[in-house]
Amino acid sequence: MAAEIDNAYKKLSPIAGNGLFAKKAFQEGELIFGIPRPMLTELDSAGLRLYCSNCFVRSNDGLPGSRHIKISACSACKVVSYCSKQCQSIAWKRQHKAQCPIWKGLPRASEIPHAVRLVAQALAARKNGRISDKEWEAFESLPGHVDKLRERDDFETHAAMAMGALKYSGVETSSNFDKALAIYARILTNSLTITTAALYPIGVGVDPFASCANHSCEPNAFVVLEGTKLCYRALRPISKDEEISMSYVDDKCPFFQRQKELRDRYYFDCKCSKCQRGCDTMEDRLKQPSPEQERKISRYASALTTGKPDRYVPEDTPLPATDEFLIHKLARQLPRRIRKPRDSISPLSPDLYALEAYAFGYVESIGGPKTVDLEPLLPVMWLLSSTEVWPNYRQPFPDLVEDFLRRTASLEGPSKAGFHNLGPVWLFAVFRYIQIDPILYPAHHPLRTLHVFSLANWSMTLLEDSEADQRRVLELALGGPLARRIDFLALAKDFLSEAQASVVKSHGHQSRFSYAVIAQAPLNLFGERGSPPGYAEHKRPERLRLLEDVAKVVDEKKSSWFRQMMEGRFMEDVFGERALKKSDQGVRGYFSSFNANFEKALGGPFSDSEDDDKDWKRDYNWLSSDDE
Numbered sequence: 001m002a003a004e005i006d007n008a009y010k011k012l013s014p015i016a017g018n019g020l021f022a023k024k025a026f027q028e029g030e031l032i033f034g035i036p037r038p039m040l041t042e043l044d045s046a047g048l049r050l051y052c053s054n055c056f057v058r059s060n061d062g063l064p065g066s067r068h069i070k071i072s073a074c075s076a077c078k079v080v081s082y083c084s085k086q087c088q089s090i091a092w093k094r095q096h097k098a099q100c101p102i103w104k105g106l107p108r109a110s111e112i113p114h115a116v117r118l119v120a121q122a123l124a125a126r127k128n129g130r131i132s133d134k135e136w137e138a139f140e141s142l143p144g145h146v147d148k149l150r151e152r153d154d155f156e157t158h159a160a161m162a163m164g165a166l167k168y169s170g171v172e173t174s175s176n177f178d179k180a181l182a183i184y185a186r187i188l189t190n191s192l193t194i195t196t197a198a199l200y201p202i203g204v205g206v207d208p209f210a211s212c213a214n215h216s217c218e219p220n221a222f223v224v225l226e227g228t229k230l231c232y233r234a235l236r237p238i239s240k241d242e243e244i245s246m247s248y249v250d251d252k253c254p255f256f257q258r259q260k261e262l263r264d265r266y267y268f269d270c271k272c273s274k275c276q277r278g279c280d281t282m283e284d285r286l287k288q289p290s291p292e293q294e295r296k297i298s299r300y301a302s303a304l305t306t307g308k309p310d311r312y313v314p315e316d317t318p319l320p321a322t323d324e325f326l327i328h329k330l331a332r333q334l335p336r337r338i339r340k341p342r343d344s345i346s347p348l349s350p351d352l353y354a355l356e357a358y359a360f361g362y363v364e365s366i367g368g369p370k371t372v373d374l375e376p377l378l379p380v381m382w383l384l385s386s387t388e389v390w391p392n393y394r395q396p397f398p399d400l401v402e403d404f405l406r407r408t409a410s411l412e413g414p415s416k417a418g419f420h421n422l423g424p425v426w427l428f429a430v431f432r433y434i435q436i437d438p439i440l441y442p443a444h445h446p447l448r449t450l451h452v453f454s455l456a457n458w459s460m461t462l463l464e465d466s467e468a469d470q471r472r473v474l475e476l477a478l479g480g481p482l483a484r485r486i487d488f489l490a491l492a493k494d495f496l497s498e499a500q501a502s503v504v505k506s507h508g509h510q511s512r513f514s515y516a517v518i519a520q521a522p523l524n525l526f527g528e529r530g531s532p533p534g535y536a537e538h539k540r541p542e543r544l545r546l547l548e549d550v551a552k553v554v555d556e557k558k559s560s561w562f563r564q565m566m567e568g569r570f571m572e573d574v575f576g577e578r579a580l581k582k583s584d585q586g587v588r589g590y591f592s593s594f595n596a597n598f599e600k601a602l603g604g605p606f607s608d609s610e611d612d613d614k615d616w617k618r619d620y621n622w623l624s625s626d627d628e
């Protein structure tokens, strides 16, 4: 593998081992380098049936041309899927020929963890000569930390994974376990997440060049995928010969959380410029609690750490419940008991530390974004916001808002349940747009492009759905005078213009996503004119001030809204009578009957509902491997 690609090169780094460096200066948003396809890739279990394993396209993903794409499973193993005979044939030669007979013999092969499948693929590819000596040498020079892996409490689990990979690779010999373990460890340390244009994770990949970038909590680059092309783009200006850094973890997390994740998975203590400042950064700061808030936080912490509220409240207490009751329930929901720290390693008070530990532990326990159930998110969102000291941009709150919006907007079609859910989606998306995103990310960050593009689409959907209904919903939530001033059509245009201005820097010129934002969306949203009639550009600052007012209301009311949602009273209390008819289904029923179809369209969360499964089975067809 070449030690340079496009305008980046690899050499020894002052940070650690090898690193990647810039061959020239880059402006923010500029492409640094792109790898047509990482050396090895594997889709995760859900992704296998939805995305082409060769080009990662998905049927009807909202991007140009995808409506006519049909994803078909390999008729032999029924594990991997392709969008065409051509993709099937390329993948067959590259890797599938070796793996198909193995997957075919396993009844639930698609459920094998993708890291295990990736190791099996690496072993088989190396044995079959598909990975050259030079590439393999570069791969083997990546750190694996296998000794550290052996020291871990959960080593047995990892050993079993490596053993499984060896078995599924078809590479004979029982003496190869150490080799498989070393590859497995190297893949764990060096894998890059494969995502859709909507940054939704669908698999993992590893590449001897692209995996060489070192970590910084203040990175100067980010990774986006254009189909299979893995691109490093500049997050801020980079000078010639500067080291290119990316963030392995969420760099918006507080100091101890970042350090913990980096140590756990990558075995190092980060000493980047942000970490040098320890907890004295925006990521760690909390608002100063008043004495009354302090007492409340102390009560919460005590209940969470002991599992007992000050005052016992029986489980069957009728709703609406007291705070104590809710906290008591929360305390029971955490798999591990949180302890207040004995020696304060954190500058937070022990009570706040317990709360923070609870929040991160809880978020970890509810797993990734691949479920659509809203209920698990609400208690922790309520908990953080009801402390009144947790800034909206402080993790894990922004992550929870992201997950909340993805889950809420990803289910059935708007025609089914209509406005009830799109109202909250829009309100919280505006809240994120005003109070979270500008604080956390520069304007051309891919997440911001995505968020503002979603807002353009949601604003239009709200308008089209039923203007009168929407107004009523928003009047109930925001109050009449404010709600009546919202001009969804003009806002949709403002949001779209903003997405268009940032997408080239966040996703590049050539991506299908950029094409969708620049060329396709104006047509879809505003027809041939590409702009709403009578659109007043000069009133943009006024509309922005209105959005600030909307976000302020959401901020003030969010804690009580989350609580009402938890108790199934949200629709009744906030969105009035019409919602009441369905409120017996509770929050879950509500939210699960809605779909702005947009996140899903961009490859958003996979629905795990049975209905979805039925559709999949009906639509799914098989690609025969006769002429492979």
Ligand SMILES: C[S@@+](CC[C@H](N)C(=O)[O-])C[C@H]1O[C@@H](n2cnc3c(N)ncnc32)[C@H](O)[C@@H]1O
Residues within 6 Å of the ligand: 015, 016, 017, 018, 019, 141, 142, 143, 189, 190, 211, 212, 213, 214, 215, 216, 265, 266, 267, 268, 269, 270, 271, 272
């Ligand atoms: C994906 S590799 C990065 C490339 C690696 N430096 C090499 O020599 O090939 C990840 C490993 O690099 C090291 N590393 C990356 N960023 C680091 C940092 N900021 N400080 C210390 N070690 C780092 C750690 O050993 C980590 O497990």
